[in-house]
Every structure is written in C-alpha cells, then in structure tokens.
Amino acid sequence: xxxxxxxxxxxxxxxxxxxxxxxxxxxxxxxxxxxxxxxxxxxxxxxxxxxxxxxxxxxxxxxxxxxxxxxxxxxxxxxxxxxxxxxxxxxxxxxxxxxxxxxxxxxxxxxxxxxxxxxxxxxxxxxxxxxxxxxxxxxxxxxxxxxxxxxxxxxxxxxxxxxxxxxxxxxxxxxxxxxxxxxxxxxxxxxxxxxxxxxxxxxxxxxxxxxxxxxxxxxxxxxxxxxxxxxxxxxxxxxxxxxxxxxxxxxxxxxxxxxxxxxxxxxxxxxxxxxxxxxxxxxxxxxxxxxxxxxxxxxxxxxxxxxxxxxxxxxxxxxxxxxxxxxxxxxxxxxxxxxxxxxxxxxxxxxxxxxxxxxxxxxxxxxxxxxxxxxxxxxxxxxxxxxxxxxxxxxxxxxxxxxxxxxxxxxxxxxxxxxxxxxxxxxxxxxxxxxxxxxxxxxxxxxxxxxxxxxxxxxxxxxxxxxxxxxxxxxxxxxxxxxxxxxxxxxxxxxxxxxxxxxxxxxxxxxxxxxxxxxxxxxxxxxxxxxxxxxxxxxxxxxxxxxxxxxxxxxxxx
Amino acid sequence: xxxxxxxxxxxxxxxxxxxxxxxxxxxxxxxxxxxxxxxxxxxxxxxxxxxxxxxxxxxxxxxxxxxxxxxxxxxxxxxxxxxxxxxxxxxxxxxxxxxxxxxxxxxxxxxxxxxxxxxxxxxxxxxxxxxxxxxxxxxxxxxxxxxxxxxxxxxxxxxxxxxxxxxxxxxxxxxxxxxxx
Numbered sequence: 001x002x003x004x005x006x007x008x009x010x011x012x013x014x015x016x017x018x019x020x021x022x023x024x025x026x027x028x029x030x031x032x033x034x035x036x037x038x039x040x041x042x043x044x045x046x047x048x049x050x051x052x053x054x055x056x057x058x059x060x061x062x063x064x065x066x067x068x069x070x071x072x073x074x075x076x077x078x079x080x081x082x083x084x085x086x087x088x089x090x091x092x093x094x095x096x097x098x099x100x101x102x103x104x105x106x107x108x109x110x111x112x113x114x115x116x117x118x119x120x121x122x123x124x125x126x127x128x129x130x131x132x133x134x135x136x137x138x139x140x141x142x143x144x145x146x147x148x149x150x151x152x153x154x155x156x157x158x159x160x161x162x163x164x165x166x167x168x169x170x171x172x173x174x175x176x177x178x179x180x181x182x183x184x185x186x187x188x189x190x191x192x193x194x195x196x197x198x199x200x201x202x203x204x205x206x207x208x209x210x211x212x213x214x215x216x217x218x219x220x221x222x223x224x225x226x227x228x229x230x231x232x233x234x235x236x237x238x239x240x241x242x243x244x245x246x247x248x249x250x251x252x253x254x255x256x257x258x259x260x261x262x263x264x265x266x267x268x269x270x271x272x273x274x275x276x277x278x279x280x281x282x283x284x285x286x287x288x289x290x291x292x293x294x295x296x297x298x299x300x301x302x303x304x305x306x307x308x309x310x311x312x313x314x315x316x317x318x319x320x321x322x323x324x325x326x327x328x329x330x331x332x333x334x335x336x337x338x339x340x341x342x343x344x345x346x347x348x349x350x351x352x353x354x355x356x357x358x359x360x361x362x363x364x365x366x367x368x369x370x371x372x373x374x375x376x377x378x379x380x381x382x383x384x385x386x387x388x389x390x391x392x393x394x395x396x397x398x399x400x401x402x403x404x405x406x407x408x409x410x411x412x413x414x415x416x417x418x419x420x421x422x423x424x425x426x427x428x429x430x431x432x433x434x435x436x437x438x439x440x441x442x443x444x445x446x447x448x449x450x451x452x453x454x455x456x457x458x459x460x461x462x463x464x465x466x467x468x469x470x471x472x473x474x475x476x477x478x479x480x481x482x483x484x485x486x487x488x489x490x491x492x493x494x495x496x497x498x499x500x501x502x503x504x505x506x507x508x509x510x511x512x513x514x515x516x517x518x519x520x521x522x523x524x525x526x527x528x529x530x531x532x533x534x535x536x537x538x539x540x541x542x543x544x545x546x547x548x549x550x551x552x553x554x555x556x557x558x
Numbered sequence: 559x560x561x562x563x564x565x566x567x568x569x570x571x572x573x574x575x576x577x578x579x580x581x582x583x584x585x586x587x588x589x590x591x592x593x594x595x596x597x598x599x600x601x602x603x604x605x606x607x608x609x610x611x612x613x614x615x616x617x618x619x620x621x622x623x624x625x626x627x628x629x630x631x632x633x634x635x636x637x638x639x640x641x642x643x644x645x646x647x648x649x650x651x652x653x654x655x656x657x658x659x660x661x662x663x664x665x666x667x668x669x670x671x672x673x674x675x676x677x678x679x680x681x682x683x684x685x686x687x688x689x690x691x692x693x694x695x696x697x698x699x700x701x702x703x704x705x706x707x708x709x710x711x712x713x714x715x716x717x718x719x720x721x722x723x724x725x726x727x728x729x730x731x732x733x734x735x736x737x738x739x
Contacts, residue, residue, distance in 0.1 A: 148676070155667070162669075325676045326667035364666030368573065393600075401601055405608035407573035416577070468604040478611070 039199075041074055042115050043190035049107040050186030054147065055179055055321035057369055058453065060419075060445030062107030064088035065426055069438035071114040082434035084117055084129075085110050088136055089427055105143020108189045112139035115194035121202055139193045146185050154178050154324035158331055162361060171322075171334030171356065172315075178331075179321040308343040308384070309457070312376050315339045316453070319372050328366035333399055334359040336376055340383060348383040355379075355395045362396060367403030368410030373453040375402050377460025378467040402468040409470065409480065417483025418448060421490060428494040431501040560657030563637045566646055567664040570595070570639045574663070576610050578703040579637065586613055586635035591649055593619040594641070620645040624652020643680075643687040650691070662688075662700040662714075674717055675709065677702045689718055 045067075053062035060066055065085040072081015088110045113136030120128050157177060161169045319332035334356050341352035359365070367375065378398060426441035460467050471477055562585050567575060571588050579585075588609060595601050596617045606615045618626065620640065627649075630636065640646045642665060650656075664677050671679040678700055680688065691698060692715050700709040709717070 151676075155673075159667070326671075326673060326679055328666065361669075363668050364568070366569065366572075401604050404569045404572040405604045408571075408576040408608050408610065411573035411577050468600075468607075470604075470607040481611070 038075055039190070039195050042071060042111065043187050043195065045071055045074060046108060046111050046190040047183040047186035049111055050105075050143075050189065051179060051182045051321075053105060053107045053143075054150070054182040054185075054323070055318050057320065058317065058446060058449035060422070060441060060449070062105075063423060063441060063445070064106050064110035065423070065430060066438055066441050066445075067107040068110035068114045069434065071111045072118070073435075073438075075118060077114075077118055078438075079434050080117060081114050082430055082438060084113050084132065084136075085438075086427060086430045087133065088113060089423060103144065104140035105147065105189075106140060108143040108186065109136040109140035112136050112189065112193045115190075116198065119194065119198045119202070135193060139189060142193070143185070143189060146189070148325070150178070150181050150185060151323055151325040153181065154322055154331070155326035158322075158324055158327050171331050171336075171338050171359075174331035175315070175318050175322040175335045178323070179318055182321065308340070308380060311339055311343050312336065312380070316369075316373055316376055319369050326364065328364045329369075329372070329403075330359055330362065330365045332372070333365050333375075336372075336379070340379060344383060351383050351395065352379075358394060358396045359399075365396075365399055365403055367399075367407045368414060370414045370449070370453055370456060371403065371406035371410035374406060374456040374460035374463075374467050375399055377457040377462075378402065378464050379460075381461045381464040398465060398468065405468055405470065409477070412480040413452070413483070414449070417480045417487075418452070419445075420487055421483055422448065424487060424490040424494055428490065428497045431497055561633050561636050561638050563661060564640075564656050564658065565637065565661040565663045566640045566643060568641055568666055569664060570641060571605050571609065571615065574703055575637070575639065576613075580610055580613070582704045583637065585637040586632055587637070588613060588615045589623070589630070589636050589638045590615065590617040591620045591623045591638055591645060592617065592641045593645075596622075620649040620654075621652045624649040624654040627654050643684045643691075647687050647691065650696070656696070659697040659699050660691075662698060663702055675700055685718060688714070692718070 049062050049067045052059050061070070065082065065088075068085030068088065069078060069082040072078050072084070088106060113132045116135040117128055117132035120131060124131060154174070154177075157169070157174060161174070315332070315335045319329055319336070322331035322335070323329055324331065337352050337356035337359060341349050341356055344352055375398065379395065382395065382398070422441060422444050425444070426437045429440060430437035459471065463472075466472075562583050563579060565575065565579070569575075570590050570592065575588075588605075590596075590602075590605060595605065596619045602615070602617050605617075609615045623638070627633075640649070646660065662678055665679055665684070666677070667673075667679045668681060671681045672685070673679050674685075688698070692711055696711075698711050698714060700714060701707065
C-alpha cells in the first residue's frame, strides 16, 4: 500500500488527467462530446491546482493569474482567462494574512471563474463577468472550508496511527493520502461549482430557445482590453475598487511592517541593546550553535551519501500535503526523517530512524515550508557530516525550535516579499502581454522559490545546529524588508499600466460611471475595514472621475 | 498599566506572533515566560536571533514573572508569551496581574488531548485549569490571528461545559467545538 500511495502517484494522476482530457478535447472538437472533454479537462486542471494550493506551493499554479490563464489557454481562450485571473489576482493578495492562517482558495476560485465566464449561456449578456466573479468568490470560500475539513481528516488519520501504531502508515503514506485528497478536492470543486450548474443552465437555455446545447461553441467575446470584460455595473466596479483598496493597504502594511529596510536606509539599525534584533547579538557566545562554528567556517562538510539531496526534494515539496489541524507539519517532517533513514547507513541511519520514531508519537511541528529546506539541510549535516557533531539535544528540538524561529524570517521573505512581488510584476505585464505575464509568473516563481529553497538547504547543510540562530549576515536578514518596500512602487506601476490600457477612448461615459461606482465601492470597503482609508479612496476616485470627464470636454480623448 | 498582549502559545515566538500580531500591535519587547527557555541559553539565543528588527526578547520563568511583573519597564509595549496554561496559572498564582484579556493562541495536540478549537487541544488537566481561570473571572479569549474567529470567555465556557455541536466564532469563521480526537 505505501508504494501505491506514493506522492508521485498523486501528482502523476493529476498530470495524466489533464493530458487525457486535453487529448480527448482535441480529438472530439466542439460539441456535446468535446464539451464533456472540456469539463474533464477543467476538472483535471482543478485537481492539479488544488494539489499545488495545498502542497506544491513553489510551482505557483494556484496563483489566480496562472490558474485562470492556463485554464483559459487549455480551451484556446488565453486572453479571457488571463483577464479573469488578473481581476482575481487583484482581489486576493491584499486579503492574504501573513503568519500561516488559512486562506481563501484563490486558485480554485480563478478556475471556477474562468469556467463560468466561458461556459455561461449567451442569454447572460453583459452580466457574464460579474456572475463569473461571484461564482469564483463563492468557490474560494468553499475551498477554504474544504481545506479545513481536509486538515481535520489528516489529524484524524494521524491520531489513529498514533493510537493503533499501524506499521504500514508511514509518514510517506500520510503525506500521499493528504495529497490524494487534495486532488479530490479539486475534482469535487469542479463538479460542484461549474459542471453541474452550468450543464443544467445550458440545457435549460437550450430547451427554452431551441439553440444547440454545446457549451463553449459560441464566438469569443472579442475583448481587446481587460476593461472590455468589465461592464460599468456597480457590482463589478465596487469589487475592483475594493480590490485596489486592498492592494494599497497591502502596500502600506508592507511599508510599515518591513522595519529593517528603512532602519538600514536611515542608518538607524544596529541597536546595541542586547538581543535587540540585530541578529547575532547574544548568539555568538552560545556553545553548540554552529552557524559560526569552526566546522562551518572551514567549509568542512559533506560525506553525505550520494543522492540524498535529490531524494529529499520530493518530501520537502510535499511537506504541506499532510498538514493537519492538530499536528500541523508533523507527518511531513516524519516523512523527511524516514527518507533520511533510507538514504543513510550506520549511525546516521540509526539517528534518522530514531528521529522518525520520536516524531511519530510526538507533538505538533510547524514552520514555513521554505524554511523546512534549511532544517532538512541541517539534519543532513548533523546526521551525515564528517565531523558528526554530537547533538546535545534530541534532534526533534532542531525542528521544533529552529522551525519556530525561522518561520518569522521565511514568512516575511516568501509570503511578505517574494511572492507578492512576483504577482505584482506579472499583473503589471498582464494588460499588455497576457501570455508573457503567465509565463513570467511561472518561470520566475519556480526559479525564485526553488532557488531560495536550494540556497536555504545549502546554508542549513553548512550550519547544522546553527540554523536556529538564523541566517548569518545583515544582508540576508534585511532582504525581506527591502522586498516588502518594493511592493509599493510596483503596485503603483501596475495601477498605471491598468489605467493606461483601460480603453478610455472607446467609451468615456462608461468609464466615468465605473469610477463613480468605484467611489461607492471604496466607501463600503473602507467602512468594512479601516475608516482612515476612506478619504484616500474617495479622493482617488473623485480625481480619476474628474480627470476622465475633463479629458472628454476638450476632446483630448476620442 | 496593562501589557500589549498576553498570549498562550506552545510555539512561543513564531511567524503568527511576530508578523500576524506584531504587524498590528508593533510591540517593542517579547517576554517569554518559560522556565525551559530561561534555563537554556541556546534556545533563548535562537529566539533572540530571529526576533523582528526593532524588538527585543527577554525571558523570565512564570513564577519569577509573577513576582517581578510590577517592576518591568515598558509594559504597554510588551507581548508576554506563555507556553501553556499551566505556566500561565503558575504566574497568576505567583501574583501576575494581566490587567487585560489573555489570548489563547495555539495549544496543539499532545497525548490525551481533545480538540476544543482547531488551534486549541486540551488535556483533561489543561481543561481543568482553563475552567478554573474562567471561574475566577479572568478574561480569556481564543483567537489564532488578528482577523480570525474570536471566542470570548462566555463561548469558551460553553464549549468547556460540554457543548458537542459545531459552532461558529463570535465574529466570523467556524470551528470544531468539542470534537474528540
């Protein structure tokens, strides 16, 4: 059973599902059979997006721009997919909390939105986009609830293993079961949120009008600009304004909380107070902390068994697959320890097996998934290093204390700086080059995230126990702060690109109406969040509306 | 003068505390009220090294905190972190006066524990401590992150009183009240 439940099997199932459905769609073409294949294609892509959302985070498939863009591309409607994804990408980032809270399922939501947009019957008229957006938001809420349910199921499974001591349920099995359920969540979301309702709607429309019931055989909406997809109705404009407000809040929040960046610029860093966050103060003298120990400085390392790094990448990438409400990443780290045990021999293997045993019956563990790479490197160092540093504490303490300590830095680096910057850059590119924005997001995301994880691994493998004292050097400590500060200008750049590509010249009155609704959206949004934002949002909306109307008077715009 | 935040969290200082609550409250001091950390320079150094810039980390045992809290500087800029309910009870017994509500932010699974909320798993002993604290009139609320579901003293009392049904938070979201692991 464990082999059957390999994490590779879950991932492979999703890939095969997408490939088979795409081939069927290509073979059948449009029409009833082709539309069924299209549904299956979306369901299979939804399964992969769901798996990425729960476990394979570095691949950014679950980012709305990518999920919707690829979803659109799979059915030959890339531009509409990207524009839908762009709308949802604007909405979610400002609402995403730092610190590991459960988030709305933005990726599944984007795919659901694209499916609704492309498959709604023509009778929907100009409400196609708002209805798709509404379905997406509902799907996001459902996805979060489903995530909570799956985390509960993972916890039940782990508790049962603890109680029964089932030998077959290794850490790998637990992870694989979680990954398989993530795939199932994607398929279920597809069935619930677009397959059944849209087929029923299509059949109903066909019965009443006598038109063929084919799902996606109509002409494309013919969008030339992202604004063509947005009718000037209140609901859509308000949602967009709310989203823009969220992004501005994100920019302000990042600016305020990034701390280190300004402190460095202003020369105020380097407090002399003991332990005042200057990083290494108070740590140098701690015996046994190896970041700056002779072994690390001399570059003495390795003697790792060949292939150990390659074998640990899959457990690391799927660490979150077994995340449980009760034990958090315990099964993921147990899987890691088991893999280390399999790749070692002699005392190293015995230590790794002992660690896996400790984790199996131990308490909860958690850190940022990226920081887990540093912890894995450190474990390899401690287990296999030539010097064989004798651990003064149980190895589980390395994961417990190191995980908690590194989580702050990694949360800020990955979720507070790196990922938002990537998303914002892709959003700025999307209105002018839709395909390039999706490709750059995927390539940049995978490259950067895997690159940083790789660097963290290498550092962990040098530092050993020293990982718990944090990254050495001022540069690495303040880098996330600088990344956060970059968000504000990139958000402004994205806004400028949006305005520049808004198609003002085609329908000035519609744009004035949109901006008026933006103001009301901002009013509602600010009352729901922070009153202090109210005046800024109002002024922004009033200025743009006035500018739009003024531009029309002397005939500046056609 | 009350503390900025008093929180019970078995991971003490980590991302949810430093970034989730820290971004909202802007503390200047994180005070770890924990005997294990106080006795282990290695562990205290780890927490100090990874604390957000502009903050500092201090440590006292719970009993010492109970005796010395009145003389602590900058209490209004301090987040106090306890590893568990027994540590909190120890500090209270020793004279610690919270001066405000106490946040239950994360007590995860341990042998024999029962899931009270998704982020609160209590053993029978811990449930007893919590009931006692509530009965003595301490103001407690369970909340993982700012913006998350908040469960006040009354709701916590109801859950501990044996409520077995699904329940939502007082503000938003949902939780699994009283599910047995």
